[in-house]
Amino acid sequence: MDPEPRVLVLTPDFPPAPGGIQLLVHRIVRHADRLRVRVVTVDGPGARRFDATSGLDVRRVGLGAGQPLGVAALNARALGEAVRFRPDAVLSGHIVTAPAAALIATAMRIPVVQYLYAREVGDRPRLAAFAVRRADAAVAISAYTHELAVAGGAQPARVHRILPGVDLPARDTIQRAERPTILTISRLSERYKGHDVMLRALPLIRARVPDVEWVVVGDGPLRAGLERAAVGQGLQGNVRFVGTVPDDERDRWLRRAHVFTMPSRLPAGGLAGEGFGIVYLEAGAHELPVVAGNVGGALDAVVHDQTGVLVDPSDHVALANAIADLLLDPSRARALGAAGARRAREFAWPAVARRVEDLVLGLLAGTRTSVADGA
Template identity: 25%
Template sequence: MTNRLFVSVDFPPIKGGIQNYLYGIISNLNPSETVVLTSDVGDRDENKHFDESQKFTIYRTKISSGISFLKQLFKLIPLLFQIKRIIKQHNIEEVHFGNALPIGLLVFLLGNRVRTYAYLYGLDISHAKLSPVKSRILKLILKKTKKVITISNYTKDLIISIGIDNKKIKIISPGFSMPELLDSKNNIRDEYGISKDKKIVLTVARLHERKGHDKVIEAIELALEENKKIFYVICGKGPYEKTLKKQVKNKQLDRYILFTGEVSNEELISWYKEADVFIMTSRQIGEKGDVEGFGIVFLEANYFGIPVIGGNSGGMPDAIRDGKTGFLVDPLNVNEIADKLISLTTSVKLRNEIGREGHKWVISECSWQQRIKLLESM
């Protein structure tokens, strides 16, 4: 039995990758031994409804990432008193900082009564490295904590690059929550006028330059020369939408590419059930390290028996078993992307073999229950 307090600026019902990751861990721990201290940012009623629906205890306070680093530092003292009060009230033995900066600085003020852990995801490390002061602070925090938890081998290497011992770092990749209800629309193809003979290539991602939609569109154009049955469905919205739609129009690919916008869970499951191939060729953008930390969507697709194609960049090699659950490609090599698309959309045997292996892998090795075992073994 270990009583744990998770302190994080990022937590549901606000949506996001870090929020989903932390909730995945916390919601799969023993709720009687788990406490969360997080931000009160967002709609008060929505926060209250979410908190009351959880089995574990949630406290909210005035911490936020939407303010300057200096202002965040000033909020650490009142936060410290809240943490100490919760430690005493709940007999906390471990404090997990869901954000290493700046709240992780409190590891120096908590004493030796509790064990401390810091979580890092990728962009937070890259951004800290741009500032000598933040980089130095981050290094001091990580050296003080018992363990540093991160999501992939890529992010582990980033942490090592700032001077943290390899043995101190624990990789706990995002897990996959098996859906309890698989309600879906039965006529998703009919709704969008997509004939049954079309091979659906699917991307579910925010429309951002990093996600690689532009290179996939170029690859679709090449792949169509070999297989006219390919149809590309893009689910999501974001700042790159106008650029991508202009690219599709200029290439006269409107008949082969559909932008659905943001979709409901019901519609998303429908697309997963209909898709033949899933693709997201994310890449690093610029020197700031804007890169994919993992890629949970690959696990989602694999769960539905869909073979995947992903960019060999960032943490995506941890989410794809190359040649078994899908293929890793050079995210900038359009010809290589097109070749894999052609192979998977034309070969039923290859598609089924990889799809079955992907489903088997997710079920046996990628559940949150498997990830929790890693946390509890530390």
Template identity: 35%
Template sequence: MRTLFVTNDFPPRPGGIQTFLHGLAVRRPPGSVVVYAPSWKGAAGFDAEQPFPVVRHPGSLMLPEPGVLRRAEDVLRAEGCDSVVFGAAAPLGLLAPALRRRGAGRLVGITHGHEAGWASLPVARALLRRIGDGVDALTYLGEYTRSRMARALSPEAVARMAHLAPGVDEKVFHPGAGGDEIRARHGLTGRPVAVCVSRLVPRKGQDALIHAWPTVLRTVPGAALLLVGGGPYRADLRRLAVSRGVDGSVVFTGSVPWEELPAHYDAGDVFAMPCRTRRRGLDVEGLGIVYLEASATGLPVVAGDSGGAPDAVLDGETGMVVPGRSVARVAEALATLLADPDGARRMGERGRAWIEREWRWEIQAARLGSLLTS
């Protein structure tokens, strides 16, 4: 069996979905994967290092239109692929019936968070139903996204839904992954540190962390907030830190190389990303791979209650789930964990054990393998 991944989301473009799909692709049997994805800065160097062929679309976005279909058909035929994985079922899954006619015997559509939003909009809802009817299996991240999408799908498509979530490489993300060097780099040695690793956008809740920080400092003097990542919200967040009088204890790293991410998690004592749903449910957290990576690194997590984020936390065991719009609840959770290092460490240890038990990449890759052969 050889599988064609058709996806807009693939490295070197950064992001959680990209990491998810790459993690699945590299764990398929040797010689069994071909990827068709858009062009992106640095793609040539990245592609040369992959254990499978990557065919790049001329532009940076692929839509379900004739040019993309034609190229996908060409790759399917030239590479001898007999199955297709749509890296994000919406919208490229609309190509499924045509690719089936061209010889794809098995089609799987992977969903994330935005498909749950599609289920709420009349036109998008109808398209999602078409996608569900066109593939052999439609995956879901957790119960939240499953239930939202099921409302839009036909009964037959609902019966074919299957759980498939990102995995975590517990050998890469682990306690002692280099946090001391990151702390020294930013002048944080010896200080209690809450870390957030995420793109800087309103949904992720970094502003709630900054609003909460004066309260945290009253309980844990000397604590620091390490915000890892870039994004369009950065200037607003910097101004907010100044206006709240906490700019001296909030560190912005900007975007960091992927290979440094484990060390940045490891630089924290607590991980926090109080995400919240926006735009009447259209902008929602599908799962939150960052929570799982933080748990693998041995950190307790403070997660927002948006969408499927609670599926990535065992509330009260591996972390705390709080309303992302409640600054008071965010501050309480952070202060509680930072003020109790022993309790936070025990919670992080339980998180690490949970990752090893249920979230390793090998488990998720085996699930995809089953979907492709059922």
């Protein structure tokens, strides 16, 4: 037997594609020193260059997850890789890879750990129920996700809450901009992230902080509509849509801004919203106070009145007041930011990866024990 147990990680989300889930899976894989990991994921722009320098064992399917048959191809490739890699456990990074994970687990008699975020549980409740039913353990990234999983039929004892982590920045140069700056970082593809409410809040913030600028990092299909709505309210001079930017530029905005906000709400129709919001921790790591919605995963990610302020995310006046108050009270903003930085240190990725490793190793120990018991 290998000194390090082999874990096959199946995920449709992996860098260089941007996003919180992509980041989470990557950091766990990178910091799981006690496991030997192979990642099976999908191809995408820049993937070849990324893999060449990442030092990780990554196998990619030629189709993107968004393409027809992409997910099916990913599951098929996972079976093939399982035969070649002969893993001791499978970590399914998304419920869409649960079918392959279940097949591998049955055929090879190895345990499965299923990762759960939030949105996918609401979007595809039947697949999510299948995934948690077939998994030996599920990881929920927040109390909110834990609730969603249990509501979907998971046994509470099998669902482990492991909050995501954050990359700690080098302790260097916080260079706040001269212009009062509010920052939001997220893809512009889901309405529940609350950019619409923030646009309604901005004129009220401007009334109290005339020179304010809202910097919107990220891109997606909602961008054009947000840009039009900004013009409709005469906000051209107060909003900057910078699109998707490289990590260093993104970090520079985190160092320049004065307040971070992403007022995610629970989406309509029983769909799930923000699972956790790693970006809130990242903002904290850069000593930024956070203003977020008082629902969903943000309740785990932001501590109200300590690292930020939680408000009713559908109330644009509440949002405006919370943000303007912080912009006008730099000492309070600094205090919340400093607390955010302290809290972020507790969430360094190696510590988070260790929790995931412990879970996998515990399952393996259990499996081996039972095998030994049976022999």
